Amino acid sequence: MTQFKHSLPGLLALLCLTGGLFAVGAALAAPDAAPVANIASAAVTASEPAPALFSHQVPLELDAAGTAWLGTSTALVLLMTLPGLALFYGGMVRRKNVIATITQSVAAFAVVSLTWFVAGYTIAFGTNGDAGINQYFGSLDALFLNGVTVDTAHSLLPGIPEFLWVSFQLTFAIITPALITGAFAERLKYSGMLLFTALWSLVVYAPIAHWVWGGGFLGAQGVLDFAGGAVVHVNSGVAGLVCALFLGPRKGYGVEPITAHNPVLTMIGASLLLVGWIGFNAGSAGAANGLMGAALINTLLAAAAASLTWKFVEVVYKKKWSLIGALSGVVAGLVAITPAAGFVDPKGAVVIGLIAGPACYVSSVWLKKLLKYDDSLDAFGLHGAGGLVGALLTGVFASTAINSLSEGANIGVQALGLVWTILWSAVGTLIILLICKYTTGLRVTDAQEEDGLDGHLHGEVLDGV
Structure with a gap:
């Protein structure tokens, strides 16, 4: 009391x-x-x-459901890089290079986020009304996101806040150079990787994204790329191949066994990639509608089909059903369906997946051995080859019953888009590699490569190393 x-x-x-x-x-x-x-x-x-709108902008007329779905998709696509791709790649390298490999995905997130803010977004999606220049290059009006406000939307999606559209497209810009790191894993200097990623995202990725999605000449000519078959996968795969050829093979490649240190990490990473890919493909519908549903089911079916056909080829060739093989097949199907997800029906998606599995197996195993290049984690074998297969087959299986934009789709137009993408990616990547070689340098020393990059570059190693 x-x-x-x-x-x-x-x-x-x-x-x-x-x-x-x-x-x-x-x-x-x-x-x-x-x-x-x-x-x-x-x-x-x-x-x-009220401030005047840029050519690419319209006043926001909020689509609440579409905004909620695109926000969710943005989170899912970011999940694909961190931690999905980081773990997928990290499990496949040797134990002494795990931290270095995962850190490269973190670097891609950090570097590309800033380059996208500074200039990448406006190069990819800006317009200034000049039909000549804008066929190839976006305007620079929105440098540093100047003029992007809570009341603006991009003309492509007038119901979605522009800040959200910037963020969604940023996640695509992040994962594309992160995919390239699989080609030069276990031998590239971290400083070289940082400079390469910054330059590549602005000089290679952003212009190609503009050509196809931002009002450029490839989109105007009818090239279909729903979520990045050419823009993301062929682009990164070709760049990865150029990097692998330019850098040369890892020490001991083809002479001593170089095996994955932890397939379980790769399993976790691949699973996160599979979930994140729902945002990647279904999110590219830009709305919560029937097209989103079609892209989602197509994504799952193609991944399942490719995983099985990859395994069938592998068991004939190696007499084993490996976990990494099954996971690689899943990724092959995901890559191949990406350009087609919102243009084909489920039957077309299954056929694309069935073809993608063996095609990517041949590219990742036989072609690499035949040409003797060291694409460490099959950046070209999976993403380059899978993107090519998917982009071409989009021209075969695109259906107006799914998307009215499918009318007039054909392999010739798709091939034209691929030729431009391959040329720009290959030449641009080579020039950037030369710049990096004579500034930051590219390849680690023989002693660093022999000991492992984790301790030398990052001062951290896994227990027991």
């Missing part, structure tokens, strides 16, 4: 304070009391006209 008496004044004071706060809140919320924020907004509106 004595304790209660001592606490009573404190309780009364607390009640008084609470009541006072409640009264203030009620007064501010009364109809005749304008909120401070609204008063400020009214003052700005009265004294300042």
Whole structure:
């Protein structure tokens, strides 16, 4: 009782304070009391006209359901790089290079996020009304996201806030150079990788994205690429092949066994890639609608089909059903269906997956041995070959019953888009590699490669190394 008496004044004071706060809140919320924020907004509106929109912008007319779905998809696509691709690649390298390999995915996230903010977005999706220049290169109006506000939308998706569209496309820009790291795993300097990624995202990725998605000449000519068969996968696969050829093989490649240190990590990474790919493909519908549903089921079916056909070829050739083989088949199907996901029906998706499995197996195993290049984690074998297969087959199986844009689709137009993508990616990548070679340098020393990159480059090693 004595304790209660001592606490009573404190309780009364607390009640008084609470009541006072409640009264203030009620007064501010009364109809005749304008909120401070609204008063400020009214003052700005009265004294300042609304800023003029850029050519690529329209006033936002919010599609709440589509916005919610694209926000979810953005998170899913980011999951594909961190931690999905990081673990997928990290499990397939040798134990002494796990941290270095995973760190490259982290670097891709950090570097590309800033280059996209500075110039990548406006190069890819900006327009300035000049039909000549804009066929090949976006405007620079939105440098540093200048002019992008909470009230603007991109003309491609007028119901989606532009900031969200910027973020969604950023996740595609992040994973594309991250895929390339699989080609030069276990032998590239970290400083060289940082410079390469920054230059490549601006010089190679952003222009190709503009050509296909941002109002450029390939999209205008009817090239179909729903979620990145050419823009992401063929682009990164070709760049990876150029990197592998330019750098040369790892020490001991083809002479001593180089095996995956932890297929379980690769399994976790591949599973995250599979889940994230739902956002990658179904999110590219840009709305919560029937097309989104078609892209989703097509994604799952193609992945399943490719995993099985990869395994059938592998068991004939190696007499074993490997876990990494099954997972590689899943990724092959995901890659191949990416350009077609919103253009084909489920039957077409299954056929694309069935073809992609063996095609990517041949590219990852036989072609690499025949030409004797060291594409460490099959960046070209999976993404280059799978993207090529998927992009070409989109021209075969595209259906107007799924998407009206499928009308007129054919292999010739798809091949034209691939030729431009391959040429720009290959030449641009080679030039950037030369720049990096004579500035930061590219390849680690023989001693560093022999000991492992983890300790030498990052000062961290796994226990037991």
